Amino acid sequence: MALFDFIFYGFAALTVASAGVMVFSKNVVYSAVGLLFTFFGVAGIYVLLAADFVAIVQILIYVGGILVLLLFGVMLSQKVAGVELRTGTMNVVPAALVVLGVFVVLFRVITNSAWAVQAPTEFEPTTATLGTLLMTDYLIPFEIASVLLLGALIGAAFIARKN
């Protein structure tokens, strides 16, 4: 097994294990730490896909922004450590059916998609290409993104103010 595959499986294992911790942990802050390592694992996988800029963006936005937001939110609510995160198990059969349905859909999507099964061999820096593309081919989505961000900002500030 080549070194590249070994590193990839390592990061994949880190991501899946941390996601497991995040989902199954009873303590909210432990889940947040699991999420931290999940983001880190995903960033590692981005690097292996030659997406160096996106890997750093992953760390910057997800760890630096969303995880901080999440932790602030957790710590703003009182008596968090005593709260049992799992609600009682009711409606097990309908839930199992829905989960099974989602699983089947995802499985079909994964097996039928045309994935690129070759690891990239050219590791070119991507930042300059991204910049050029944003300004030329993808200009409209780029400007719409700014309007979207504006809407998110105003909406979030408005909701937080009401509280």
Next chain:
Amino acid sequence: MLYNFATVFVFIVFGALFVGINLTLSRLIQTRNPIPVKLSTYECGELPEGSSWIRFNIRFYVVALIFLIFEVEIVFLFPWAVVFKKLGMFAFAEMMIFVFILIVGLAYVWVKGDLEWEKPRIVPDQRYATVPQEAEAGELVA
């Protein structure tokens, strides 16, 4: 490029290893004498009262929200800045539209007072507001 990122990863691992080695070394040669007083929560020497989780102001959360929006904007600004020299006026104008829309957002949040942090209210202490007559006289009468 992979080599550089691998080096970075090795650095992170060695940083954690450095801390681990130091903590283990310390654990081996430190004194250990846990008595209840040492293990209680510190509150300036007083006994801690109240639960540890106080209800925090919503301001922290609002600041983090606004930070997130502007951080995403900065993520768009970085690749643009890298190719700025080559692309000229058109790219500049496009980016200025983008930045302007978000400056409108900043102005909105500013005007609506979401960036305000509470100013401390200064309440004059009534007890020591005036110096008693006897002390001003200068003579200490026992």
Next chain:
Amino acid sequence: MPTPVFSANLTLTNLVTSVNNLSETFTSFLFMALGAIIITGLAAVLALIGVYLERKISAHMQDRVGPMEVNTEIPLLKKIGHGWAQTLADAVKLLLKEDIVPDAADKRLHLLAPFIVFAATLAAFAVLPFGKNLIISDLNVGLFYIVAISSFVVIGIILAGWSSNNKWSLFGAMRSAAQIVSFEIPASLALLVVIMAVGSLNLGDIVAFQTGGIHKWLIFQYFPFNLLAFLIFFIASLAELNRAPFDIPEAESEIIAGFHTEYSGMKFAMFFLAEYANMFLVGVVISTLFLGGWSSPFGSFLNGSAFFQVFWIALKAFAVIFVQMWLRWTLPRVRVDQLMYTSWKVLTPFAFVAMFGVGLWMVLLK
């Protein structure tokens, strides 16, 4: 792009297709590990020097002498005097201190927090250019990477404050996190003028752009916008380091020691070390971005060998650090609402102004 000195004759773009060439990958790993060990040692030593400098500089500014006692008994070293071994003694002392974890604290998170804070700080040292070929990891997105790594530190601080299960730790941690996060925006915006001028995120390229003499340093280009950006970045980095005048989270008289109240012994030493290592990181980053990095201000004079390059960057970094310490012992502490006001209502608009200014200048006049 300068080739890292440790890569020797390995062609590493072939890492993907190299199959089981264990000796080759093992040697490259060995080089990486060696680099990591050297830089870890360097960061630790620099942090110790920083602590000593802080005590001496603050002492002389306050018209006293500071630590003079600890000079070791070795005759030659004893002659240096001035208590140079003080921080060594402090380090040994902290090693011997008991690691008190309060009963109410969350032990696992309490242990995890110093790891995250220190590892993140150290990881940023990997991309710093100390000389033309003295970069451990010449990342193409080096500058962006340094911006991102500070977000790891925020998480570490929040976890430290939370896990201590102490009102004051939590409060200090939240304030510290809010402070760092608020000042990250003007800091990143101020960096944009550097990137626009150079056209690359690679720190080696940024320094190469500024070689050739003091007139080429980025702080003097596009006057006054780059100077404005430099000032904004300097102030914002003071806040990100939690240093005075923005040191509310560490305000000793107000909330004891903030998020590291409940830490003792070596764990506390790790936080302390991380803070001073971070200070050096900021010093080197500012020197690299605005003050010409390892290049000499006299052009090609005194610029030749690696020794001079390291000398110049060390000199500039120490100058920046000296100014930071000077500010700490001169200015009073800023209130938290003044701090937020500064970041969002003063620094951010000015950073946008700097960006517009440089952009217009470059487009209209080049």
